[in-house]
Amino acid sequence: xxxxVFGILVVxxxxxxxxxxxxxxxxxxxxxxTRSFRCLFKGDIVGALNYNILSIFIFIFLILLFIFLIIDxxxxxxxxxxxxxxxxxxxxxxxxLVIISWIINIIRDI
Numbered sequence: 001x002x003x004x005v006f007g008i009l010v011v012x013x014x015x016x017x018x019x020x021x022x023x024x025x026x027x028x029x030x031x032x033x034t035r036s037f038r039c040l041f042k043g044d045i046v047g048a049l050n051y052n053i054l055s056i057f058i059f060i061f062l063i064l065l066f067i068f069l070i071i072d073x074x075x076x077x078x079x080x081x082x083x084x085x086x087x088x089x090x091x092x093x094x095x096x097l098v099i100i101s102w103i104i105n106i107i108r109d110i
Contacts, residue, residue: 027109029102033058054101 020028032051039047040059048055072078087094 027102027105029054029098029105031105031109052101053104054097057097 018028018031020026021031030052033055036048036051036055037059039045039051040055045056048059
């Protein structure tokens with residue numbers, strides 16, 4: 001619950017600069033996610049994709065994760081473990097998507 005409150009504060013209240021970009025002068029794979037999430041909350045899908053191409057997928061993943069955590073808490077079940085098994089099984093696809101997103105962020109920043 002603390003992480004949820006912290007996430008909401010970061011997205012809507014604080015404007016935090018990327019330390020990766022500040023020190024290395026290249027964007028990290030997650031650069032633009034905060035601005036992208038702000039666009040998604042406003043309903044601007046194109047703007048969200050302009051900031052970070054993986055933002056919609058990450059946003060949907062976080063919403064599903066939150067829903068499954070609530071279901072697990074209410075039913076006292078392990079539904080989240082079965083859901084996460086999918087990501088453990090296909091972790092290499094996720095890594096490839098993150099690398100592609102990072103390359104796109106680097107190309108767009110130059």
